[in-house]
């Protein structure tokens with residue numbers, strides 16, 4: 001279902017939460033969420049990632065009822081209108097089941113199937129591509145004292161466990177996408193190290209999804225408290241990740257990511273002139 005031959009796929013973020021760090025509260029209303037999803041699709045999104053539970057550092061997770069109350073009306077609004085695949089950013093099996101009923105076709109699980117024992121078997125039964133993300137600890141405490149001997153080695157060990165867990169749940173390895181979880185229990189230096197050595201994260205042979213968009217390490221690097229002022233920093237990471245052959249970029253500004261991919265691929269020769277419309 002996901003083809004990676006034309007450079008990274010762009011995953012447009014649609015947070016339907018009151019408290020997400022960048023776009024919190026903006027798309028809670030289903031009509032506004034649909035409008036934004038259609039905008040991202042027109043801008044070149046390959047996937048729309050709907051999330052109803054912020055994972056902002058220090059945040060308390062929404063209850064299951066609350067998460068359902070947020071995402072289901074939005075998924076209903078998107079179904080039949082958005083033509084690209086919709087992914088659901090959840091670890092909860094019930095949210096996944098209800099989202100699938102409303103057209104969601106990809107699971108994005110920031111707990112890598114550790115959050116709910118029933119989520120893996122359900123994703124397997126439904127045959128869904130499944131994003132398995134690295135997170136040290138959980139969002140409440142993950143930024144308190146992140147420590148690794150070698151962050152890349154630790155993430156690779158985590159990937160091996162996650163793939164094993166997925167396969168025991170019945171998720172075919174060919175459906176797994178791996179994600180180093182930028183900003184999830186990592187210092188600025190850990191994030192930079194993961195980006196610098198992203199090629200090493202390809203060792204398991206699975207596609208990589210990376211989400212740097214507007215994250216706080218960019219705010220710290222650039223001294224920008226406002227997430228909306230971190231777009232140039234995000235673009236720098238997107239160009240780097242595109243050059244490194246990463247398969248999926250998860251971003252807020254789809255148009256900017258598309259521009260970065262277009263120019264980067266022309267520079268590297270990955271995209272020929274005749275392919276440019």
Ligand code: HH2
Pocket residue numbers: 013015017019020021022051053054055056089108109110131133179181182209210211212250
């Ligand atoms: N980052 C966030 C949420 N979900 N999923 C994957 N696979 N990878 C990520 O890096 C990732 C993710 C956090 O960013 P955002 O959705 O913008 O914020 P919030 O968690 O505050 O809603």
